[in-house]
Amino acid sequence: MNYEALLINKNLKKTFPRLKVLEILDRADGFLSADDIHSSFKDEAHSLPLSTIYRVLDSFLKEDIVHELNLDHRNIKLYEIAHKHHAHHLICVECDKVIHLKECPVHSFEEDLKETYGFKMNHHSLDFYGVCDQCQKAL
Amino acid sequence: MNYEALLINKNLKKTFPRLKVLEILDRADGFLSADDIHSSFKDEAHSLPLSTIYRVLDSFLKEDIVHELNLDHRNIKLYEIAHKHHAHHLICVECDKVIHLKECPVHSFEEDLKETYGFKMNHHSLDFYGVCDQCQKAL
DNA sequence: TCCTAAATGCAAGTCATTCTCATTAAATTA
DNA sequence: TAATTTAATGAGAATGACTTGCATTTAGGA
Missing domain, CATH: 3.30.1490.190 (Ferric-uptake regulator, C-terminal dimerisarion domain)
Structure with a gap:
């Protein structure tokens, strides 16, 4: 999956947070919560604040890059690359x-x-x- | 609808909050949020705190007296008498x-x-x- | 290289829901 | 009917997911 091409194709600016979130979602084998995404940075030097993660996810939702799943029993939202x-x-x-x-x-x-x-x-x-x-x- | 009989039937203690919430839900013509229920007391003397409303709703959910609806686009839960x-x-x-x-x-x-x-x-x-x-x- | 709008980081704020804990009341028992 | 037990309540603080305000940075076009 070519992350940069996908962003360009969707008219989204190619930024570090967007590329990173895209990569994390792409490598995950299931749904991730915003917090899961945030946690997956814990060992890396350059992390992302949750606010940015939510904003990135919003931009992905608008462009149908990700799907959202509401978990009734947890009150939480999960995200996954849409084409999967x-x-x-x-x-x-x-x-x-x-x-x-x-x-x-x-x-x-x-x-x-x-x-x-x-x-x-x-x-x-x-x-x-x-x-x-x-x-x-x-x- | 006989509220008292319903509660007894479900092994729930017949308390003022439970009877009141049951009545409000029964009289409503659609789904209500916990906050809607709370607001519907505003003119009455004896209101109910939200914490109690949530607890009453939980007890009703366990006994299938109410249904819960999660609104994806609002992040909110709505309730309605189950049999409706x-x-x-x-x-x-x-x-x-x-x-x-x-x-x-x-x-x-x-x-x-x-x-x-x-x-x-x-x-x-x-x-x-x-x-x-x-x-x-x-x- | 400069410019402008869009995106980001951080911190503070929101809002639905849950929890704590002292008090009250329902239903069971004496 | 009174005493007892146990669940339910009220009030308010706490939680946790998510959002927003605002100053700063950056992407991408001029």
Whole structure:
């Protein structure tokens, strides 16, 4: 993944914080919170303040570079590079594991809603919360 | 709706705050935030502190007396008496109008997930965000 | 190289929600 | 009915995720 090209392509200035956050998200294998991103700097000399991280994430959200996932059971937002997966999830409320679901079973339902209610659709969230196999055994 | 009977039925002590919150939620015609509930006391002599309201709502959630709705675009939780509607929504990000959807198009999908991943399912959220008819015209 | 708007760093602020702890009250028991 | 136990409440402080104000820096075009 060419970070610089992506930023230029999205008309975002190529700055150190943006490149760094992009790299961290790209190398992560799942969702990260703003705080996760912040923490991943702890051993490096040049860290980033949380305010900058939030601003960078906002600019990425606007350009659809990242997806946002709201965790109902934690009151927290998680972020992931957008192209990685479609945005439906199976979430374990015990260990916070997130399983990505590729299928979107509500696509045609959404089309119907647009028509019925005259909505201009923005996005939809479809997330399943439960206890995973391993945590069931552990409890 | 018999508030006292409901509480007794759920093994919840019949207290003034619980009866009051139940009544407010029952009389509301949509979702309310904890703050909405708090505000609805402003003209009355005996109000309730927010801490109590949150605790009452928690006890109601545990007993499935209320449903909780997380608003992605506002970072806020809304509550409604559970029996009123099934919990899927079409939400306008401009005016915060919430339209209740009766149909659940992911029921069989959820059954498949349980089987495939061995999850014990807790709940799922399915919410559509967009701009409603009226707000589109107003923009 | 200069210029300007945009981005950043830092600190302070916001706001929904939770917690602490002393007090009160509900429901059980004597 | 009174005493007891235990949960619930009230008030306010605390938390924690996120946002904002503002002075400074920097990217990218002139």
